[in-house]
Amino acid sequence: MLVTGVQEHRSSRQVKALVVVQAIASLVSYVFVFAGTASDGMETRYQVLLGTLWAIVALFTYLGRRFLPFWFIDVSLLASVLLLSLSVTFTPSGVVQILDGVGLIGFGIFAAYQLSGGRLAVFLTVGTIAYLYAIRQHYVLKEPFVAGIVMIVFVASTVHVWYLVQRLRDAAVIDPLTGAFNRKGLFERAAAVRAVADRNSQPTAVVVIDLDRFKQFNDQFGHAAGDRLLAQLVAAWRNDLRPSDIVARIGGDEFVLVLPNCDDEQAAATLIRLRAVSDGDWTAGAVQWSGNGNILDAVDQADRVMYEAKQRRT
Numbered sequence: 409m410l411v412t413g414v415q416e417h418r419s420s421r422q423v424k425a426l427v428v429v430q431a432i433a434s435l436v437s438y439v440f441v442f443a444g445t446a447s448d449g450m451e452t453r454y455q456v457l458l459g460t461l462w463a464i465v466a467l468f469t470y471l472g473r474r475f476l477p478f479w480f481i482d483v484s485l486l487a488s489v490l491l492l493s494l495s496v497t498f499t500p501s502g503v504v505q506i507l508d509g510v511g512l513i514g515f516g517i518f519a520a521y522q523l524s525g526g527r528l529a530v531f532l533t534v535g536t537i538a539y540l541y542a543i544r545q546h547y548v549l550k551e552p553f554v555a556g557i558v559m560i561v562f563v564a565s566t567v568h569v570w571y572l573v574q575r576l577r578d579a580a581v582i583d584p585l586t587g588a589f590n591r592k593g594l595f596e597r598a599a600a601v602r603a604v605a606d607r608n609s610q611p612t613a614v615v616v617i618d619l620d621r622f623k624q625f626n627d628q629f630g631h632a633a634g635d636r637l638l639a640q641l642v643a644a645w646r647n648d649l650r651p652s653d654i655v656a657r658i659g660g661d662e663f664v665l666v667l668p669n670c671d672d673e674q675a676a677a678t679l680i681r682l683r684a685v686s687d688g689d690w691t692a693g694a695v696q697w698s699g700n701g702n703i704l705d706a707v708d709q710a711d712r713v714m715y716e717a718k719q720r721r722t
Contacts, residue, residue, distance in 0.1 A: 422521055426518060431463070433491070450498050465491065485518070486531060489538055496539065501548065585638060594664055597656075611669065613667040614666055617663040641686055
């Protein structure tokens, strides 16, 4: 889901936790330096190298959260799995190789919270190839299938958590009855759509739609029939609208459309098309979203236009 991706990443507690984990990994590497090679079998020079690299990655993540675009989190996570794989190639201990695999699983679960589907696929591909290549370069595990089990858990747990996260995020912004955005989804999505429209100097229309005599319809046919009518209306509208257009349900029978790259004439033509595919009667009010107002201001203006039109019809 989009939205405020950069700000989400920069203020995310998970990203702060990632910095802590990377810093701890650096600290642990230096602890093993002072403990001597007998502690985990890795040569001191490799421990120093890993500790330094983990510290650099932790610093990059810390600075990226404040100053870099959203892609910093991808780089940070990829660097983390590559460092874990590098540790696999350096250690003569099968136990440490498995622990590195467990760490890989942990980074995968974190990535499931932070990355979109395509970016997560890249992360999983790089992580799997890097770990298996490292194991192949320096295989000291007693059971060959252990590395495969680690990879299966890594991919399966990451994908499963990502799926659950998407379901939760959808539940937070989607109206369960109609599949349209709810108020929260409208505010988040509209901000992203408006930002793109402003960069391209395009007009944005905001439309408020209110169903006519919906209470009487519910009284006559029942609330179940009313629910079906709402769901059918939204489905019909979404089939006719563009992928970039927003449909949101903000009340029982009140909806908002946000139409990017759409002037007054195009908005009027869109409403004519939507009426043609609608089962119920409704009244609409459309305005242009002015540059100095937010979505609430635009909805309020369109709402007044809609009620004026409704009063003229009565």
